[in-house]
Amino acid sequence: MKTTYRLACLVLVCSWFAISNGANAQRDPGVRGGLQNTGGGLQQQGIPIPHPPLISRNPTNGATVNENELASFEEGIIRAGQLESTCDECADVTDGSPVTGMGELDPMFPQSHTNSNGLGARHNADQCFVCHAQPTLGGSGGYIVPNPGSPKPQQAENPQFRLVPNRFGKQNTVPSFETQFGPSREVRFKYKPDGTRDGGVHQLWTVRGIANDPTISNCALTQPDFETQYRAGNLAFRIPLQMTGLGLIESIQDREILARHDATASLRATLGIEGHPNRSGNDSTISRFGWKAQNKSITIFAGEAYNVEVGITNEVFPTATEEDPGCQGQQKPEPNDVTRTDPDDTRNQAFDNPMHMLPDWMQFQVMMRFTDGPAPDPNPGESATKGKAVFAKIGCSLCHTQQMRTAPVMNSAVLQDRPVNLYSDLLLHHMGSNLADDIVQGQAGPDEFRTTPLWGVGQRIFFIHDGRTADLLQAIRAHASPATPQYPASEANGVIRTFNHLSPSDQQAIVDFLRSL
Numbered sequence: 370m371k372t373t374y375r376l377a378c379l380v381l382v383c384s385w386f387a388i389s390n391g392a393n394a395q396r397d398p399g400v401r402g403g404l405q406n407t408g409g410g411l412q413q414q415g416i417p418i419p420h421p422p423l424i425s426r427n428p429t430n431g432a433t434v435n436e437n438e439l440a441s442f443e444e445g446i447i448r449a450g451q452l453e454s455t456c457d458e459c460a461d462v463t464d465g466s467p468v469t470g471m472g473e474l475d476p477m478f479p480q481s482h483t484n485s486n487g488l489g490a491r492h493n494a495d496q497c498f499v500c501h502a503q504p505t506l507g508g509s510g511g512y513i514v515p516n517p518g519s520p521k522p523q524q525a526e527n528p529q530f531r532l533v534p535n536r537f538g539k540q541n542t543v544p545s546f547e548t549q550f551g552p553s554r555e556v557r558f559k560y561k562p563d564g565t566r567d568g569g570v571h572q573l574w575t576v577r578g579i580a581n582d583p584t585i586s587n588c589a590l591t592q593p594d595f596e597t598q599y600r601a602g603n604l605a606f607r608i609p610l611q612m613t614g615l616g617l618i619e620s621i622q623d624r625e626i627l628a629r630h631d632a633t634a635s636l637r638a639t640l641g642i643e644g645h646p647n648r649s650g651n652d653s654t655i656s657r658f659g660w661k662a663q664n665k666s667i668t669i670f671a672g673e674a675y676n677v678e679v680g681i682t683n684e685v686f687p688t689a690t691e692e693d694p695g696c697q698g699q700q701k702p703e704p705n706d707v708t709r710t711d712p713d714d715t716r717n718q719a720f721d722n723p724m725h726m727l728p729d730w731m732q733f734q735v736m737m738r739f740t741d742g743p744a745p746d747p748n749p750g751e752s753a754t755k756g757k758a759v760f761a762k763i764g765c766s767l768c769h770t771q772q773m774r775t776a777p778v779m780n781s782a783v784l785q786d787r788p789v790n791l792y793s794d795l796l797l798h799h800m801g802s803n804l805a806d807d808i809v810q811g812q813a814g815p816d817e818f819r820t821t822p823l824w825g826v827g828q829r830i831f832f833i834h835d836g837r838t839a840d841l842l843q844a845i846r847a848h849a850s851p852a853t854p855q856y857p858a859s860e861a862n863g864v865i866r867t868f869n870h871l872s873p874s875d876q877q878a879i880v881d882f883l884r885s886l
């Protein structure tokens with residue numbers, strides 16, 4: 370009976386195929402438009418600026434951010450909006466450039482000054498927001514106009530294609546995996562030439578050729594040979610995650626993560642879903658940030674990103690990734706970004722506010738802490754509403770846990786004892802050979818990934834750690850992998866099998882639900 374039904378279904382789908390010229394019956398409607406929940410109405414020099422969403426009122430105790438929290442959040446945006454170059458005088462920045470390629474929105478990109486912290490000799494980009502801008506500042510990847518300030522309007526594109534590699538005269542070759550309208554990819558090498566594991570990030574760009582900085586005009590640093598490594602299958606890619614809602618995720622206690630996991634033990638057992646935490650090698654608590662849950666806190670992430678992505682050393686990561694003396698620039702004290710104890714503001718770009726002592730990395734983490742999680746569509750529609758129920762019923766939510774609660778008492782009243790609709794268990798799962806990237810981080814093995822929090826997924830352009838697809842149906846199907854000699858079967862196989870057997874309208878409902886998040 371069942372088979373006949375499915376066959377009939379197939380025939381229906383096939384004839385539909387013919388009519389619709391090859392389009393799939395179930396379809397990802399694409400990125401949901403609009404900027405949600407940006408709140409706060411911030412201005413810079415009288416001009417409204419886009420900014421990450423400010424954390425909303427705590428539904429449990431009614432608290433909103435206090436005056437100092439708001440001031441820290443705003444200062445964080447200004448600091449993260451500064452463009453880094455090798456010295457203050459090296460580059461004049463054209464104020465503002467559209468950030469999204471989505472058409473209807475044309476927000477100003479706050480890159481107003483150049484910051485003297487000093488772009489690293491090797492770097493992936495020159496500003497946090499270059500990689501965290503979709504659908505608003507603080508989001509995941511995103512497109513940026515290649516020549517900000519150019520009188521001729523230009524379509525926004527992957528900033529790693531023309532903007533960052535060449536900004537201020539830099540002479541970099543763009544590897545073939547960075548395409549004009551593809552995802553911004555960051556590169557790890559799987560193995561070293563001697564066959565032992567590498568796993569570290571290899572920055573894409575160098576400062577060689579940068580104009581207007583005579584102190585490094587002899588810098589001869591070249592890029593690694595990415596193409597050869599790419600052809601040899603030695604590259605593992607990662608796309609940006611979002612910076613939003615991370616203070617809420619950080620405020621969830623380990624006991625909450627473990628209790629939610631325990632609560633589904635019997636259901637998970639029937640489907641072969643396990644899941645385990647990535648624990649810090651130092652204090653053994655659950656680390657939860659990054660694609661493999663490899664980072665313990667947003668403060669560590671801020672310090673690390675400043676050094677790894679932008680090449681700026683700081684108190685958290687004090688050693689440069691590239692120490693070639695010809696490429697450091699004169700008078701660039703190490704670490705580059707520190708708590709400012711100077712008696713006056715002359716070296717501090719006259720920040721001129723009570724926060725001037727705080728280093729940039731510290732401001733980044735405060736900004737992220739008071740950023741709200743992405744807001745779902747307030748009017749999700751019938752199909753998406755049905756999809757939410759089907760998503761839970763077929764077991765997607767056994768990994769993508771809808772809700773957790775923050776700790777009962779936090780230093781900040783706005784963060785404590787409130788629900789977080791993250792859609793993740795914050796745990797690692799074996800995903801099999803199809804997704805394996807052969808990178809080991811802490812207790813995360815070569816085919817293990819943290820369940821990606823799905824809040825905000827409706828407004829992301831690319832999916833899966835390496836950005837392999839922009840289609841949610843492909844992202845779902847990529848969860849399945851049979852066992853191979855190298856890797857176990859994916860823990861998601863049972864759930865994906867059920868998904869594949871759903872009616873086209875139920876599959877569509879799940880996709881519509883995801884696009885409403």
Ligand code: HEC
Pocket residue numbers: 493494495496497498499500501553555607608609610611612615657658659660661667670671674675678679733734737
């Ligand atoms: C070149 C692009 C790029 C730049 C610039 C960049 N990031 Fe990221 N960001 C990434 C990528 C890629 C990841 C995922 C990294 C991983 O897990 O391996 C990420 C992840 C993160 C996360 C973890 C989010 C989560 O859900 O766990 C935080 C926090 C973060 N970045 C903060 C920053 C800060 C702060 C800056 C500026 C100092 C910054 N990033 C600059 C690419 C970038």
Ligand code: HEC
Pocket residue numbers: 642760763764765766767768769798800804818819820821823826829831832833834835841844845848860861864865868879883
């Ligand atoms: C066994 C645990 C597990 C189950 C079950 C599961 N997922 Fe996932 N999901 C993950 C993990 C882990 C990732 C990250 C994979 C990667 O990036 O390589 C992920 C990623 C995703 C992404 C991509 C998010 C992004 O921004 O890249 C989507 C969408 C998604 N899951 C939807 C679903 C849906 C819908 C279902 C049910 C049909 C489901 N998942 C079932 C663990 C699971």
